[in-house]
Amino acid sequence: MGSPQDEFFKEAVKIVGEKYVSADREDIIPYCRDEVSQALKAYDSDYVVVPGTGEEVQEIVKLANKTKTPLYPYSYGTNLSGATSPRKGGAVVVLRRLNRIHKIDQETRTATIEPGVTWSKLIFEAKKVGLEPLPLGGGPHTGGPVGNFNLGGGSTGSMDMNDVVSLEAVLPNGEIFRTGSAAFQGMEETNPYFRIAWGPNMNELFRGSMGIFGIVTKMIRRLVPVRAIEEPIQIAFPDIESVVGGMKDVTQLGICKQIVATNKYQTAAIAATSDVFHNQEEFAKLEDSLPEFLMMAKISCHNEKQAEVYRELINDAITKNNGKIITFEGYVKESLDMLWGGSSVVAIHYLRHEPHLMAFVYVPPHMIPGAMRLAHSLLDKLDYKMTSSSGRTIPPRIWLAPWERTECFMMEYDIEFKPEDQESIDKFRQFMPMYFQETMKYGSAQASAGFFRQMEPGLLPSYSKLLRDIKKSIDPNGIMAPSQVFKDL
């Protein structure tokens, strides 16, 4: 535990003010837990620090180097993979006071934001000038795009992952770093808008970095236009092969803004109103009324003439794959139309069931059905059971999305556990390493932040050495998010 007598504490008070540093357990715990940490080992920090500006972040980083205090960046902690667990104590650096949108620029279609800007704030402000960020959400609207990028997240069915133009970070050694054209001196003001300015695209060093290469204090992100017609087309598929085929063909048309699919258990969990969710019989009826898989393809176009052509192209592509356009009514239509439209209602619906880990596979489309069968067989092996609000035992709820294009599809299984039931937690703990090993053997590249540490042995030694060398050179005192990606760094 930290103490107000510690040098770090006393100096941090001078930087951010008394109100924004704490060594009290009740202040610390909320920043050291997430949904998944209920089933995994929990780690507590010694302090919480809440800086208000990029300059204060830099001063805190310099202080941490002086006092050898580990720092763990934390935007909103909405990741579902233990990514903000402070494994080596130290201080959690909460970034939500850095919540300014510096600029929404219509000419370049970009937003310049700080890490405390939430998805909901960005969506709200960008919509005022006919723009929006993609992915729309990347999770609950209480989380933020900067945390999402550092988590390695993205898609939610979005078709563009080149979302970051340039960024500013405080490196672990306390220096300011900028990427893209903002890497040229003075150009952070005159022209920070060229993504690939000199040498490799260094934005990507931060994607999925979990904070180990520094604290991002500013980011210029792409926005996309909200057009006159923004139409989610709902398509029913009878099985996994059909939905994957339909998703591949529709993605390859290159006309959709977002594409995402759910199995019927996921669709039901999202669509149900509170009344239905808590009524076994009604929920069972809802589950039974839904197609095995539902795909949403969102078109975004200028006028009805263009929309007609798009609808026809989509219809041709899905018909070949046993898909059928369907329309819903009542509350089901209302909830599903909100899906990906930037609604926190959807996230709230999605989080109503038991706590869960998002277990992913990332493979080319043709490997998705095999990956799904593999996940099911691993669950069977442990006799791992999940139930829905209907009281029935169900397979895991699934999301499926193209990860930009068709070189990679993402399938997410929501693996639930009951926090109050030790047997359930034990099974969860047995399942996770088995899942990572077996899916990697199958050929799935894993990108589940929070579990990176377990995956390093599977990497090419040259790859992990390069990343380790970068880390060591900019973090000589090992203070920035130690042990988050590399067990020992």
Ligand SMILES: Cc1cc2nc3c(=O)[nH]c(=O)nc-3n(C[C@H](O)[C@H](O)[C@H](O)COP(=O)(O)OP(=O)(O)OC[C@H]3O[C@@H](n4cnc5c(N)ncnc54)[C@H](O)[C@@H]3O)c2cc1C
């Ligand atoms: C219901 C639900 C649905 C979700 N769906 C999706 C989804 O579809 N796609 C998706 O990608 N994610 C999804 N998520 C995960 C998560 O909510 C998002 O990725 C979210 O945007 C993370 O933002 P955050 O501000 O909470 O980040 P945090 O959880 O605070 O941080 C995430 C990681 O980034 C690091 N970090 C945070 N801020 C900084 C910074 N400024 N500099 C350096 N490192 C930093 C943290 O240390 C941590 O490792 C979902 C989560 C929920 C609860």
